[in-house]
Amino acid sequence: MATVEAEFLLSAASPQQFPRGIEPEVALIGRSNVGKSSLINRLTGMSKLAYTSSRPGCTRTINFYRIGGSTPEFRLVDLPGYGFAEGPVEEKNAWKKLIEAYLLGREQLRLLVILLDSRRGWMDADREMRDWLEHQGRPYVIVATKIDKLNQKEYQRGMASIKREMRSGDPVPFSAKDGRGVREIWQTITKKTTKL
Ligand code: GTP
Ligand code: MG
Numbered sequence: 001m002a003t004v005e006a007e008f009l010l011s012a013a014s015p016q017q018f019p020r021g022i023e024p025e026v027a028l029i030g031r032s033n034v035g036k037s038s039l040i041n042r043l044t045g046m047s048k049l050a051y052t053s054s055r056p057g058c059t060r061t062i063n064f065y066r067i068g069g070s071t072p073e074f075r076l077v078d079l080p081g082y083g084f085a086e087g088p089v090e091e092k093n094a095w096k097k098l099i100e101a102y103l104l105g106r107e108q109l110r111l112l113v114i115l116l117d118s119r120r121g122w123m124d125a126d127r128e129m130r131d132w133l134e135h136q137g138r139p140y141v142i143v144a145t146k147i148d149k150l151n152q153k154e155y156q157r158g159m160a161s162i163k164r165e166m167r168s169g170d171p172v173p174f175s176a177k178d179g180r181g182v183r184e185i186w187q188t189i190t191k192k193t194t195k196l
Helices: 036-044 089-105 124-136 152-164 182-194
Strands: 004-012 025-030 062-069 074-078 109-117 140-145
Touching (some): 025 089, 025 182, 036 062, 036 074, 036 109, 036 140, 036 182, 062 089, 089 109, 089 124, 109 124, 109 182, 140 152
Parallel strands (some): 025 074, 025 109, 109 140
Antiparallel strands (some): 004 062
């Protein structure tokens, strides 16, 4: 049985604060409230590692977590959520600058995980992010969150509608509540972070 060690490294409000070192990184991106921090907690089995809240826009900085244990060491990176409609313009610009600095310049970034709420599917901000990442040549996977909130029929429909807008592959269905999808996400991450 694999053991996971995880610890909070630091919270960065500007690129100067990004951690040094060449450890591979896997970053989570998606709308506010989609479940990024909850995914980190579920993956590491530490329910209080990343701060979660039902109030959207709770993570405003880029938060870095060191993951070790029996897996090769890497970092999980919790990016602040986009599409926060009520935020003031200056805040949105600050968000954009910080995210761009990370996504454009980060050499050890191996994989982006785009989270979509399985009840809502693709929103314009998600499509923009996907197109931008493709343009930058950044590898990504799609995770559909909160599937515990769907019944069988909604689930089938939700997954099909997400897949319809994917260029290849399937979305990974995930629930931070019951743990479905954890193993598959781990496998995807491990493949990317151990590849030479
Ligand atoms: P920001 O930091 O604001 O960008 O949000 P976030 O994407 O980090 O979302 P967070 O993990 O804080 O979750 C937002 C809310 O959704 C919280 O109330 C969570 O408990 C809830 N939530 C997250 N994932 C799941 C899930 O898989 N199932 C259910 N039922 N609730 C979830
Ligand atoms: Mg968060």
